[in-house]
Each structure stands twice: as C-alpha cells, then as structure tokens.
Amino acid sequence: MFYLKGKIDTNKLIYFMFSLPALLLYSFFYIYSVICGIYYSMTDWNGIDISYNIIGLDNFRRLLTDERFWNSLSITVYYAAALVVIVISAALAMALILDSLVRFKTFFKSIFFFPAMLSSVTVALIWDQLFFRAIPVIGKGLGIGLLSQSPLASTKTALNAVILVNSWQAIALPIVIFVAGLQTIPKEIYEASSIDGANSFQRFRYITLPYLIPTLTVNFVLTLKSGLTVFDYVYAMTNGGPAKATEIISVLIYKHGFQEMRFALANAEAVILFIIIATLSYIQIKISGKGGVISE
Amino acid sequence: MKMKRFLVLVLAAVMVTFSLSACDSSESSNDGAKTGTNEKNVEPKTIKLEFLQQKGEEAPQTAYAQIIERFREENKNIVIEQNTIPDPGNVLISRIAANDAPPIFTDYPTQMQFKQKVKNGYIECLTGHDFLNRVNQGVLEMSKANDGKNYALPLSQNxxxxxxxxxxxxxxxxxxxxxxxxxxxxxxxxxxxxxxxxxxxxxxxxxxxxxxxxxxxxxxxxxxxxxxxxxxxxxxxxxxxxxxxxxxxxxxxxxxxxxxxxxxxxxxxxxxxxxxxxxxxxxxxxxxxxxxxxxxxxxxxxxxxxxxxxxxxxxxxGVDAAICISGDATPEEKEAGLKFIEFISRVENAQLWSDTDGAPSCIKGTVYKNKGVxxxxxxxxxxxxxxxxxxxxxxxxxxxxxxxxxxxxxxxxxxxxxxxxxxxxxxxxx
CATH class of the missing domain: 3.40.190.10 (Periplasmic binding protein-like II)
Structure with missing residues (x-):
C-alpha cells in the first residue's frame, strides 16, 4: 500500500495520516454505534433496566407480523419516492433555467440556495404556522374544500403536506450540484449538434443528460437517503399524526425507543432500515456507475 | 501484505485506546466531583450540583430560581444549577441509562416509569427523613413506590x-x-x-x-x-x-x-x-x-x-414536580441534595414556590391564593x-x-x- 520500489512512499503515508483523524472519528461514532445497535436489537432491553436478556432474532420475527411497522415502512417508501421525484425533477428544471440565464445568474443561484441554509426544524415550524393560520384563510376565500383547514390536520393530506415542505427545502442543494454539473459540459458539443440540426429536446436527451448522469446519481442517492431517514420535518410538524398517517419509520423508532420503552425493538427497526438503505445505495451506485459520459 | 496487517493492528490499537480514554475521562470527571469533601480545619469546598427540572414553563423556572437563591444564602458552599431542557422525560431516561444521571432532578413518583427507575436503584430512598412529615399525608401515600417507601418529595399537585x-x-x-x-x-x-x-x-x-x-x-x-x-x-x-x-x-x-x-x-x-x-x-x-x-x-x-x-x-x-436524588450521586452530592430538599419543603419556601408557580402546594400549612381556580x-x-x-x-x-x-x-x-x-x-x- 505504501511501498514504492521497495521504499515507503512518504506521500501516500502523509495523505493517509491526514485522513486518519476523520477515519477514527467515523469509526467511533458510526461503526461502533452500528455494532452497538445490532447487539441491542437482539436483546429485550427496555431502555431503563440494568439487566436484560439476549433473545436472538425474536424482535425481527415480531416485526415481520407487526402491522404498525409495515404501515410505517410503506409510508416511508412513499415519502422517499415522492421526495425523489419532486426534488430531482424540480431541481433539474430549475438548474436548466438558471444555467440558461445570461444575467443575474449568481444572484438567482444564491436566492434558490437560501432555503438550504435554514435549519430544517425552523422551516418545519414556520410552515406549520403557515398551514395552520394562512392556508385555511386562502382555502375558504377561494372556496377550495381541501384547503379550508390545515392540511396537517387530515389523514389524507398530512403526509403530502410534509413532503411538500421537505421538498421546498431539499431542492436547494441539488440545484447547485446540477448547475455545477451543467457547467462541466463542453459548449463545443452543443454548437456542433446545433450545426447538425439537433433541436433543444434532442440536445438535452443526447448531450445534457448523459453528461449529467454522475450528478444525477449523487442527487438521487442523497435525496433517497434523506427521504428514507427523514425525522425532523415529520417530528416537528405532525409527530407521526394524525392517527399515524405520517408515522414514518424514524418517528416510529424514536417513539418505540424513548416514549414506549421498547428500546430493543426500536433498534431492530433501525437495523432493518440500515439494511434497506445500504442495499439501495449499493444497487444505485452499481447501476448508475455504468453509462454516462464522464465515468466511461 | 505484512504492512497491511501491521496497519490494521495499529488502527485497532488506536481505536481501543480511544474508547478507553473516553471512559477514563468520564471517570476522572466523577473524581473531580468527589473532591468536595469536608476535612477538618479546612474550609468546606464549594460543591456544584446540577438540578434537572422537568417543567419548561417560565413560572416554575422562576419559582425554582427564587428558592435556589434563598438556599444559596444559607448554604454558601452549595451551588445548585437549574437545568431545563426540551423533552426532559426522554433526556432523563437516556442519561440514567448512560450512567449520567443528574444528582438532583424532578420526576413523577406515581408513574409506572418512576417505579421502574426505583426498582433499578436509580433513585435514592427518602423515607426516614423528617422533612417528609411536612407533606400532606394523602399525597405522600399516593407517591409511594411498590416497596411502600418514598423516593421523592412531592412539592405540588397538578x-x-x-x-x-x-x-x-x-x-x-x-x-x-x-x-x-x-x-x-x-x-x-x-x-x-x-x-x-x-x-x-x-x-x-x-x-x-x-x-x-x-x-x-x-x-x-x-x-x-x-x-x-x-x-x-x-x-x-x-x-x-x-x-x-x-x-x-x-x-x-x-x-x-x-x-x-x-x-x-x-x-x-x-x-x-x-x-x-x-x-x-x-x-x-x-x-x-x-x-x-x-x-x-x-x-x-x-x-x-x-x-x-x-x-x-x-x-x-396527580403529584407534579416531585424532587428526587440520583442513586448514583456521590455521598457529598446526596448530602447537599438532601439539604436542598429539606430547604424547599419548609412552609415559607413552599409557599413562595407555589405563589410563583401557580400550582397548589403539597406542603402542610401553605395557602392557595388563586381565587379563579x-x-x-x-x-x-x-x-x-x-x-x-x-x-x-x-x-x-x-x-x-x-x-x-x-x-x-x-x-x-x-x-x-x-x-x-x-x-x-x-x-x-x-
């Protein structure tokens, strides 16, 4: 690893030493926690008692038939899927528009990046007030039945309302990444294709998109992961309610762990979530690593 | 290959030392707290006590702050630091589970969860201390744990x-x-x-x-x-x-x-x-x-x-805002904590607390002044x-x-x- 013609390669060693602190911190705070989590998922610890028993895979077996867990899992999948579709398509569209601007490009980029600088809980609480105080007034004024009360108060609209707020903020970072990706595409190719008579859709389909695949992958994975592990927006706006309509998996884990004193069961749920995310990320990286211009 | 194996070993060693040193530091901080002992002919050292108080509203915070100020006048070497946090119940449980319980805290003695904490020895028994006689008998009975003993001083009713x-x-x-x-x-x-x-x-x-x-x-x-x-x-x-x-x-x-x-x-x-x-x-x-x-x-x-x-x-x-002492506190912390509990249970202090907080007191001899309620x-x-x-x-x-x-x-x-x-x-x- 550090050998170069029989001698230690000092350059590589220096690089390694630079990354060592991060590696150690990462190992301690992430890998160690994951191992602890897996261990506790095989116990019956309630979070308070000094003693507990090792019960093997009983918690996982129990979860297989647990209606609340499956309900929560399906809500989470819906949440993540909706978030990915909304965020990726909207961010891509915004990035294309921003990139085509001739003037004030930086100004508009900063404006659209602004939501990313706010804390998600702040955003959630502001929107909570908007939903409660402003939306019903607008809904009643316009005679729209669906909006005549806070969308967070109905089991039918609460989840979509939270997704909307999450998207509003989550779109900011992908826009910037997409814009950066768009700027790496050589202008000559567009010129050449114009000469060949390609229309704007064809230019997008055969030039922009292939060049954007790596960027798309990054945004896709980031958004998917944030959708599957979202906690703050839901916790701040609905806390899983009304009537469990927004009880996504991380809120369920939190409730089981800290409110209902089923710490071990909560850990088993967390382990399942971990496996799902790890698998999805692996598949995603494998699939989208192929294709695209830059990775070839 | 040898180099690789060597590296893995070094890494593992570093990680182990890292985790051990984390344990060490927590122990040494405990030692720091233990040094507040009174030795003869030596001025008693000041002892600092965290008081995790579960009510986030402004009124109870002010009420406790007033009591702490009065307490300080009488006990110059004990500094009580009120700590109020969001979601205190969950934080308290996590801290107890992580062996990081605050020396004094408030909790709800009639709840099942409290009795579970008692069962695990997380909370110090208060039965036998005279100040418990100042509490209304009914409330005192209500807040007994399964073993018939009291582990908290009920201060007010909700x-x-x-x-x-x-x-x-x-x-x-x-x-x-x-x-x-x-x-x-x-x-x-x-x-x-x-x-x-x-x-x-x-x-x-x-x-x-x-x-x-x-x-x-x-x-x-x-x-x-x-x-x-x-x-x-x-x-x-x-x-x-x-x-x-x-x-x-x-x-x-x-x-x-x-x-x-x-x-x-x-x-x-x-x-x-x-x-x-x-x-x-x-x-x-x-x-x-x-x-x-x-x-x-x-x-x-x-x-x-x-x-x-x-x-x-x-x-x-039910019984609200009851004060208890952690079973894991050091003897000095327990002694100081008991002094604080004794102090707050005196009629004049309980009255001040109740007047500021607005909740009826459980201490005999106090008068409730809010006519509307x-x-x-x-x-x-x-x-x-x-x-x-x-x-x-x-x-x-x-x-x-x-x-x-x-x-x-x-x-x-x-x-x-x-x-x-x-x-x-x-x-x-x-």
Whole structure:
C-alpha cells in the first residue's frame, strides 16, 4: 500500500495520516454505534433496566407480523419516492433555467440556495404556522374544500403536506450540484449538434443528460437517503399524526425507543432500515456507475 | 501484505485506546466531583450540583430560581444549577441509562416509569427523613413506590380542568356548569351568541390524551380500572358501556370545538384562548402560567369537568414536580441534595414556590391564593379524585389508545373505535 520500489512512499503515508483523524472519528461514532445497535436489537432491553436478556432474532420475527411497522415502512417508501421525484425533477428544471440565464445568474443561484441554509426544524415550524393560520384563510376565500383547514390536520393530506415542505427545502442543494454539473459540459458539443440540426429536446436527451448522469446519481442517492431517514420535518410538524398517517419509520423508532420503552425493538427497526438503505445505495451506485459520459 | 496487517493492528490499537480514554475521562470527571469533601480545619469546598427540572414553563423556572437563591444564602458552599431542557422525560431516561444521571432532578413518583427507575436503584430512598412529615399525608401515600417507601418529595399537585373566560361568562350571565347538561347548554348559548364555546387541541397526542383522560375520570365510572382489566385480558372495551358513553361525550364536545382542532397545537390553543377566541378550553394546571403570560389582564377561571350528576364529578389530579436524588450521586452530592430538599419543603419556601408557580402546594400549612381556580381546588380537597393513567397503564398502550381516539374523532365511528382499542391493546401485549 505504501511501498514504492521497495521504499515507503512518504506521500501516500502523509495523505493517509491526514485522513486518519476523520477515519477514527467515523469509526467511533458510526461503526461502533452500528455494532452497538445490532447487539441491542437482539436483546429485550427496555431502555431503563440494568439487566436484560439476549433473545436472538425474536424482535425481527415480531416485526415481520407487526402491522404498525409495515404501515410505517410503506409510508416511508412513499415519502422517499415522492421526495425523489419532486426534488430531482424540480431541481433539474430549475438548474436548466438558471444555467440558461445570461444575467443575474449568481444572484438567482444564491436566492434558490437560501432555503438550504435554514435549519430544517425552523422551516418545519414556520410552515406549520403557515398551514395552520394562512392556508385555511386562502382555502375558504377561494372556496377550495381541501384547503379550508390545515392540511396537517387530515389523514389524507398530512403526509403530502410534509413532503411538500421537505421538498421546498431539499431542492436547494441539488440545484447547485446540477448547475455545477451543467457547467462541466463542453459548449463545443452543443454548437456542433446545433450545426447538425439537433433541436433543444434532442440536445438535452443526447448531450445534457448523459453528461449529467454522475450528478444525477449523487442527487438521487442523497435525496433517497434523506427521504428514507427523514425525522425532523415529520417530528416537528405532525409527530407521526394524525392517527399515524405520517408515522414514518424514524418517528416510529424514536417513539418505540424513548416514549414506549421498547428500546430493543426500536433498534431492530433501525437495523432493518440500515439494511434497506445500504442495499439501495449499493444497487444505485452499481447501476448508475455504468453509462454516462464522464465515468466511461 | 505484512504492512497491511501491521496497519490494521495499529488502527485497532488506536481505536481501543480511544474508547478507553473516553471512559477514563468520564471517570476522572466523577473524581473531580468527589473532591468536595469536608476535612477538618479546612474550609468546606464549594460543591456544584446540577438540578434537572422537568417543567419548561417560565413560572416554575422562576419559582425554582427564587428558592435556589434563598438556599444559596444559607448554604454558601452549595451551588445548585437549574437545568431545563426540551423533552426532559426522554433526556432523563437516556442519561440514567448512560450512567449520567443528574444528582438532583424532578420526576413523577406515581408513574409506572418512576417505579421502574426505583426498582433499578436509580433513585435514592427518602423515607426516614423528617422533612417528609411536612407533606400532606394523602399525597405522600399516593407517591409511594411498590416497596411502600418514598423516593421523592412531592412539592405540588397538578390537575385537569376547564379553564373559562370569566368576562365572557359574566356578560352572558352564565353560571359555572356543575353538570354535563349545564355545560352543553352553556356551549349552546355561546354558539348562538357567535362565541366559540371550546377551543380544542387534538394535534399533539399528549394534549388529546389529557383531554381524553380528564373526561374519562370526570365520569367517575372506573374507566381506568376497566382499561387495566382489558390489558390483563379479562374484559373487552367493545363490551363497555362506559367507554361508549365517553366516546359520545368526546364527539359532543368536539362539535362545540373549533373546526381545526386536529391541526391546533396546545400552544396555539392557549394563545388563542388567552386572547378571547373562545369561552373555554380543557387543559391542565401547567397551562395557567402560559395563558396568563399571553394575556396578563385576562380574568381566568377554572372549574372541574362536570359529570352527568353534580355529586359524582371526579377530578383528575396527580403529584407534579416531585424532587428526587440520583442513586448514583456521590455521598457529598446526596448530602447537599438532601439539604436542598429539606430547604424547599419548609412552609415559607413552599409557599413562595407555589405563589410563583401557580400550582397548589403539597406542603402542610401553605395557602392557595388563586381565587379563579378555587372551584377545582375545593373539589380536589372534597373528592373524589383520581390519578393519571400513567400510574397504571403502560405508555405504549396509552399512546395507542390516544391514537385510536384521534382516528375516532376523524371518522366519527364509535363502534370501530371500541374494536380498534381492543385490537391495539391485543397487539401491544404480544
């Protein structure tokens, strides 16, 4: 690893030493926690008692038939899927528009990046007030039945309302990444294709998109992961309610762990979530690593 | 390859040292606290004690701050540092589980979770200390753990009630309703006059849970005990006439409430009520300070949630803000903690605390001065009273129960609600 013609390669060693602190911190705070989590998922610890028993895979077996867990899992999948579709398509569209601007490009980029600088809980609480105080007034004024009360108060609209707020903020970072990706595409190719008579859709389909695949992958994975592990927006706006309509998996884990004193069961749920995310990320990286211009 | 293996070894060694050093540092900080011992001929060293206090409202914080200041004058070498955090119950549990319990904290001695902490030796026993004799006997009995001993000093009582806007009641010449029928007719009068009778907050599950429990207990029909029987598998909620009547009452009161009850948080409810947006709300003693802070000029009154028959009305009341000492505290911390508890239990200090906090004190000899709330306090003294559900029903089951209530309010289907409760209790016990 550090050998170069029989001698230690000092350059590589220096690089390694630079990354060592991060590696150690990462190992301690992430890998160690994951191992602890897996261990506790095989116990019956309630979070308070000094003693507990090792019960093997009983918690996982129990979860297989647990209606609340499956309900929560399906809500989470819906949440993540909706978030990915909304965020990726909207961010891509915004990035294309921003990139085509001739003037004030930086100004508009900063404006659209602004939501990313706010804390998600702040955003959630502001929107909570908007939903409660402003939306019903607008809904009643316009005679729209669906909006005549806070969308967070109905089991039918609460989840979509939270997704909307999450998207509003989550779109900011992908826009910037997409814009950066768009700027790496050589202008000559567009010129050449114009000469060949390609229309704007064809230019997008055969030039922009292939060049954007790596960027798309990054945004896709980031958004998917944030959708599957979202906690703050839901916790701040609905806390899983009304009537469990927004009880996504991380809120369920939190409730089981800290409110209902089923710490071990909560850990088993967390382990399942971990496996799902790890698998999805692996598949995603494998699939989208192929294709695209830059990775070839 | 050898180099690789060597590296792995080094890495592993570094990680182990890293984790060990983390343990070391925590131990040495404990040692730091232990050094506050009194040796002969040496000035007693100052000892600092964290006091994790579970009430986030401004009134109790100020009340404790005043007591701490007085305490400091008498005990110059003990510094009590009040710590108030969001979500204190969960933080306390996590800290206890991580062996990082604060030396003094407040907790709720009648709750099942508290008894579990006692069982694990996390809380110091207080039985045998004279200051316990200053507490009302009934409250002291109520807050005993399973072994018949006291592990906390009950300082104040909480209760659920209907808060009402006295000016609105006077203008409409409506008397305090003492039966459910009178309450409904009062609601009707307010509605006809264009005044919102009730503001309800069904968004926060805990708040909905409090409303549910206070209505259940006002009916004085043994509903909590019935629930315990259901949990033990002896009965079914679907067979309970009491549960059905309770569900009907909830829907009745919901009809006189705000349309957006499911979207309204407790804070919004208090705020709007304080500013004259409704005649009444159902809330607890904890809300009083916040309501008066939102509108200091409000004429705030409170009365018990009425039963169908006046003399059967029962009030939901429990032990609030009880102070305890961690079982893991050092002897010096325990000694200082006991001094603090003794201090706060003196009549003059308990009176100051109660005056500032606004909740009735559990200490003998104190006087309650909030006239508006007297109908509730009198009823509590007269009885019957009942404790919170958390003293006999596990948290996960009551949370499921309140979620089912939320669904019933949305769907307005009582039969489905009763079946749903049976089902969720069955699932929870698996």
């Amino acid at each position: 209760y659920m009630c209907i808060y009402y806007n006295m000016d609105m009641f006077n203008e409409m010449s409506i008397d305090i309703p003492v039966t459910w029928a009178e309450l409904m007719s009062a609601c009707q009068k307010f509605e006809q006059a264009g005044i919102q009778p009730f503001l309800l907050s069904y968004k926060d599950l805990w708040c909905l849970g409090h409303i549910f429990q206070s209505l259940a207990i006002s009916m004085n029909d043994g509903l909590v005990e019935y629930t315990v029987d259901v949990i033990e598998g002896e009965k079914k909620v679907a067979d309970s006439a009491g549960y059905k009547a309770l569900a009907e009452k909830i829907l009745e009161i919901t009809d006189y409430g705000n349309e957006d009850a499911l979207g309204m948080s407790a804070n919004q409810m208090w705020d709007l009520f304080a500013n004259g947006q409704s005649a009444m709300i159902i809330s607890g003693s904890y809300a009083r300070g916040t309501i008066l802070m939102a509108n200091p000029d409000m004429n705030l009154g409170a009365f018990p949630i009425p039963n169908d028959e006046q003399d059967k009305t029962a009030v939901l009341t 007297l109908p509730v306090i009198d009823k509590i003294n007269e009885g019957p009273i009942h404790d919170w559900m958390a003293s006999s029903v596990q948290n996960n089951i009551s949370n499921d129960l309140f979620t089912s209530v939320q669904a019933m309010i949305i769907e307005r289907d009582i039969e489905a609600f009763l079946e749903n409760v049976d089902k969720t209790i069955g699932n929870a016990l698996q």
